[in-house]
Amino acid sequence: MSLLPYATAAWLLGIGLYGIVTSRNYIHLIGCLAVCQSATYVLLLGIGYRRDAIAPIFYDHPPGTPAVDPVMQALVLTDIVVGATLTALLLVLALQVFKRRGTLDPQKLKPMHPPSNAGTRDAGPREAGFAGEARPEPQP
Amino acid sequence: MPNWLVLATEALPAAALPAAALPPLPVALPLLVCALLLIGSRALPIWLPDLVAVLTALAVAALCATIAGRASAEGPLVTWFGGWTPRDGAALGIGFSADAASAGIATFAALLFTATLVFAWNFFDRTHGHFQILMLLFLAAMVGFCFTRDLFNLFVWFEVMSVTAFALTAYRLDDAAIAGAMTFTVTNSLAGILMLAGIGLLYARAGALDFADLAAAVARAGHDPVTAAAFCLVAAGLMIKAAVVPFQFWLADAHAVASSPVSVIFSGAMVAMGLFGLAKLVWVVFGGSAQIRDAVGVFMIAGGAVTALFGGWMALIQRHLKRLLAFSTISHAGIMLVGIGALSQGATAGLLLYVVGHGLVKGALFMVAGILLALRSSVDEIALRGRGRGLAGAGAALGLAGLLLGGLPVGLLDLGARALHGALEAGGHRLALAASLLGTAMTGAAVLRAGARIFLGWGGRPGNEGRAPTLEEQERGNRAYWVMFVPCGALLVLDLAAPTGALVAAAPGWTRSFTGRAALPGDAGALALGAAWMPAASVGLALFLAAFALFGDRVAPAAAAHIRRLHAGPAALLNASHSGLVGDDVVWIVLGLAVLALALAVV
DSSP states (O other): OOSHHHHHHHHHHHHHHHHHHHOSSHHHHHHHHHHHHHHHHHHHHHHHOOTTOBOSOOSSSOTTOOBOOHHHHHHHHHHHHHHHHHHHHHHHHHHHHHHHHSOOOGGGOOTTSOOTTTTOSSSSOOOOSSTTSOOOOOOO | OOHHHHHHHHTSGGGGSOGGGTTTHHHHHHHHHHHHHHHTTTTSOTTHHHHHHHHHHHHHHHHHHHHHHHHHHHSOEEEEGGGOOOBTTBOOSOEEEEOHHHHHHHHHHHHHHHHHHHHTTTOSSSOTTHHHHHHHHHHHHHHHHHHBOBHHHHHHHHHHHHHHHHHHHGGGOOHHHHHHHHHHHHHHHHHHHHHHHHHHHHHHHHSOOBHHHHHHHHHHHOSOHHHHHHHHHHHHHHHHHTTOTTSOHHHHHHHHHSOHHHHHHIIIIIHHHHHHHHHHIIIIISTTOHHHHHHHHHHHHHHHHHHHHHHHHHHHTOOBHHHHHHHHHHHHHHHHHHHHHTOSHHHHHHHHHHHHHHHHHHHHHHHHHHHHHHHHSOOBTTTTTTTTTTOHHHHHHHHHHHHHHTTOSSHHHHHHHHHHHHHHHHTTOHHHHHHHHHHHHHHHHHHHHHHIIIIIOOOOSOOGGGGSOOOOOOOOOOSOHHHHHHHHHHHHHHHHHSOHHHHHHHHHHHHHHHHTOSSOTTOBSBOOOOOTHHHHHHHHHHHHHHHHHHHHHHHOHHHHHHHHHHHHHHHHHHHHHOOOOHHHHHHHHHHHHHHHHHHHHHO
16 A cells, blocks of 8 residues: 555645645635645545556446445545535635725734724724724734 | 423324434424525515524424433434445444434534524524524534434534534624634634544544444554544544634634624534534544543543633633633533543533533523623623613523523532532542633633623723723614523523433433443442532632622722733733634644644653
8 A cells, every 4th residue: 555645645734734824815725725625535535545446336347346445435525515615605705805805814804803994894883903902903 | 311301202293203213303304494494585574484493493302302212211213324224243324323312412402593593583684594594404413413323424414514603603794704704614624624534544444434333443453543643633623613722713703703693502502512522432433442542531631621721711801792701611611621531421421411501501691692782782891881781681691690600509500510520539630620610710700790890880990801802793683682581591591490300310321321331430320429619619719700800909909900910911912812813723723733643642
């Protein structure tokens, strides 16, 4: 059994996490999350893989032909559905947040630390920064 | 199981169904109603989705209670979907296995949803029933999560729960809610990814996904790096959901920005589901590996104790009531995690009772926050000072819930806490016991202080909590006060009226069937409760801390000022560490994963 798929999965997870941590744009960050997700695809496919075996579809193969593990293939399919749902939801949220705030930078979109120029937008309730003292948004 | 509950559940028509037909029903029913509501969403009158959702949640509660009743009499009810029963000892199919404790937790979740849906009556102007559909989907996922006996199926329910939770957080579509939802989505998607990777590794070792087959394979594998890595990943995924330090950074923002009915479910049930799933996997799947048991004993006791203290301290330095309650949930999640780590019969029984008791009390507290948001347009403790007058019922509910949270020795939450105390004392976990008492006292103090300030107008000069982050928001105000207050009161009544004697008698049997073990460590036949002075001490300390925060300036000005100065630095640092920045949260998650891996490697 080759170590390559496991090393690839670990590497994908690692660079995906690095991307999420350092990202300054939510669209990029969502892409990095998808990279993390693909680490699981590689891992699961690697676990189910058998050398010289067919895909687990016996339409044009006699039953009994060696095939890769169909359970892992089913898990990957489900995982792809989950990944697509998450990506779609996150992209919708990114779109909505861009409409309201005009930025996609995670550092400018902290939920409980809204910008001090609140009230200039068209929708949404009023928001205050730190009550009691004006604290400027840290500049990167 | 109390007699009146047996009688009540036997009167239901579902009690006549064959045992295998019952477990899928409480999952299928809300899913079916979701689909029907969605088809008719544009044509239905605005009140109909509210009514249908409340009735459906109530029906799910009744079904789950029936299952709990049947399971406590006959043993777990098992269903194999599509007739794929195990053959020659190998389970290819996917099964549900509803034991009494799991069905009890599912009943509690359905009741909490019922109360929340009543509370949220008329909450949104025009939603085409989407809010109710998401809530029912959320409920179906929780019940499926409780009943499943297949690890991948558990993951699927976990993801359904997560995705509906993400959508519900952002539902209000304002700036803060969307920003909070994005952090929540990214961190909890990572939880799913880690969990799935763990499931894959475990499958690589066991070649199966059914809990029973997995348990046998884990026991066979013994001291094995692959099983340990699988546990590390799966446990990290569930602990992100359960908001255990250092995986907890997402929770405060998500709970604070979500609409109050959604926060009720998040704090009352969702966090508890993470812990419930973890407890189930630790006992049912990984219980056969000494390596994992030892690591659980170390990591979860230590992590739980730290979480209990950290959450309590954070709660004390908040001014935004929903954020304060969110940190109190973190503290209580830590106490429940200690209950998992103690790995004994009493601790498991205590954990299950605590999940329900805490959910009821915390749900009521978030409803009070919702009432304030609707009728006073704020949940900022300092801005609201004295403005709660006129809402006597809500004030009384907040005070009572604060006392219960702080350890007032009555009701279900206290029963769970005392069972945990007894088990921790018997297991020799003195430090964890002290941490859980201290955490309880601090969260109780924080709630009582906020309540006294809002409803009585006490405590004119805010302490370090005055510099905590806050947010101005409001929720739809033209709802009837009593519609919001009745479910809140009902949750507290449920906590207080729980038949504690009957539960103490039934708990050992339920834990045995939950853990799948005839004899558990520390199983003395009956539940050993902790000493009566412990809850009394924690509630006393809670009252003292709250009083000191409110009146310290007047009674002992020099001491109060000195303590405030000493405390200002750490408080500011702690609040600043919760930056709400998704990258920071992910760094902490990776760090937590490394610590857990280290615990597994070293122990």
